[in-house]
Amino acid sequence: MTAPFDFAPLLAPGTPAPAAKWNGFPKYNFIGGHNDAKNVPVQALIDAATAVLKREGATLATYGLNSGPLGYKPLREFLSAKLKDHAGIDCASDEILITSGSMQGLDLINSLLVTKGDTVIIEQETYGGALTKLNKLGANVVGIPLDHEGLRLDVLKQKLEELRQKGIKPKYIYTIPTVQNPTGAIMGEARRAELLKIAAEYGVMIFEDECYSDLIWSGKRPRSLYAMAKGEGVIFIGSFSKSIAPALRVGYIVAKWEILGRILGLKQDAGSGALEQMVLAEFCKQHFADHVPKLNKTLAAKLQTLREALAEQFGTDAEFGDPEGGIYLWIKLPDQVDTTKLAQAALAAGVSLNPGQEWSTNKEYARSRLRLCFANPEPETIRKGVEVLADVCRREFGVPLRSANVEKK
């Protein structure tokens, strides 16, 4: 009975390829939402864990602590206050569902609304994970191009009209209006108001992803779409991954109870991890307001390090903006550079990057674009990593033309 068992014929159709074995992080790690290690508030997290466990540790004996399936109530109460202050959102703690990361939020909302063949509207350049999930569901994904403020509403309106002519109502418009991923764009309030007007006109729901909205250098941000619409026709998701630590898998959904109750009915996981919620709530009540600006200062400096290194190594061959927040930079290389191929060659040299095509519905447009995340590597690693990347790029594609080493000496 210990002969090898062939399980392959048992696999459900469409099962993805097996994962590769993990061999550690690359030396120059410019992918994923990893964050700055020195800004993890270790001692404050220890203090928070100690205090909350001493006070409420015995409640770990029950699923959902004493808070029920929406998640640890003090964390929802903190969020209710924070969302009011930061994003202008009026929501009760019972209009917030804690999720195991915002990725579970994406899954739950898709599970509620999207089935094979459904149409959804997203930003042409968007979070790769959202794109992967929608493709796996067999959704018809319509990408709308972006400008410096995000979603181009002229194209959106035209697409909605085209779809209406065909009798198609999209399930939602997925947008990251505040520090867009990957472009870093922040949508102003006037455009937000116009977007809400168009969505209402076509009766389409908005799915607002605010995972990065705490990371704004100025600390000031427009009101969220959810706030401006008073929650009508908008589902909102957020996360602590970017503002505190990504390995803590804690995200949240904000929605009116009519929708949230439905989403909760789909969340068949016996609750999200309680210890992370307890420690976060305890930490955030005291320290969130101070922690985030400190983190942003580090991130803003790392962004400038990355921009300088790119300018130094690539010269005018790399085009990029100066985003006002976030942890990534969206970069255009010369047309002859296929960043999917570049990513493979770079990885062999220890540099990981997100090729544009994984982050866009417009494969041609994204072909020579890439995303670099700057939050995790230390400044010296950023500089060295960009140097290695430029070398690989020169070897594989003949650009950048100038040799950085010569220029620097």
Add this chain to the structure above:
Amino acid sequence: MTAPFDFAPLLAPGTPAPAAKWNGFPKYNFIGGHNDAKNVPVQALIDAATAVLKREGATLATYGLNSGPLGYKPLREFLSAKLKDHAGIDCASDEILITSGSMQGLDLINSLLVTKGDTVIIEQETYGGALTKLNKLGANVVGIPLDHEGLRLDVLKQKLEELRQKGIKPKYIYTIPTVQNPTGAIMGEARRAELLKIAAEYGVMIFEDECYSDLIWSGKRPRSLYAMAKGEGVIFIGSFSKSIAPALRVGYIVAKWEILGRILGLKQDAGSGALEQMVLAEFCKQHFADHVPKLNKTLAAKLQTLREALAEQFGTDAEFGDPEGGIYLWIKLPDQVDTTKLAQAALAAGVSLNPGQEWSTNKEYARSRLRLCFANPEPETIRKGVEVLADVCRREFGVPLRSANVEKK
């Protein structure tokens, strides 16, 4: 734009009913896998959190810490050693995938193997959550009756033969061989060997759920099916929910890499919560071996309290065994009692219970049976709760006949 938005037409087909608002736990809580609150090792968890965060807190800045997507390596190493000692399993830490509770394990394994119309074999009485998930997937669920040692192999063999005649190969045989849920049965090694032989003969995979296997009064248990088959044709899941605390959502899958790599490819959640994994690993290395016997002593005493209370209140109208482990008792009431109706009436009186039909594929057999979980309520609450339950049962169904109050005085 703040007019009410009607999202109902957007729902995906088959969306379950909205969740009800949570109103706190019932006074006499005999459902769910809740555990004994006094046995939550609060101070040791604080010490563990302090030590591990001090040493490795900065690694929270990266998804997956420094351990990759399988989960925190020291926890997998602890499990590898524990599974060897307790269950006889030889597995490397890279053959273990940490999941967000064992429910995610169920979901991932189903997602790998089961699609609408597929046949799966399960124990006739089984974990209600597993049953719900399979029904939602549209699987053809074949229940095999149980005896005092679990799965009846004569019926299993007959069913497999019938299916073979029809050209149907089941995707797996789902079994909880060690402290079966809900019957508490423990399958002996001889029957395990025979089960493996039959499974191999029909080329069917075994899905072994060991979520309760730490909770055995004697501390001694048969080797796991996974161990006996050297992992060939068996997928194994386990959990810390029952041995440490259910609100910590940490489970695990053990499988050969050919299967585990596939499952990992499906786990698109950016990892399970890191803090819980870190704290558990730190705690378990030092305290697991001492903690579990202490917990078992409490649970064994609570079981006897429940059995005594049932005997006192129901007399011979309640039939039940004396399980050698676990946190629940499976009870037969007189035929005229429909436990689904009893559950509703009891809840109104503050007593929650699991009606048998939710825990069985044989609705007629399970109609007058129920599951009571005894781990969470204190002994006095168990006694009082059973008294209230007997009152409700008498009022609704005329049994138990004798009045406990009279007998006791």
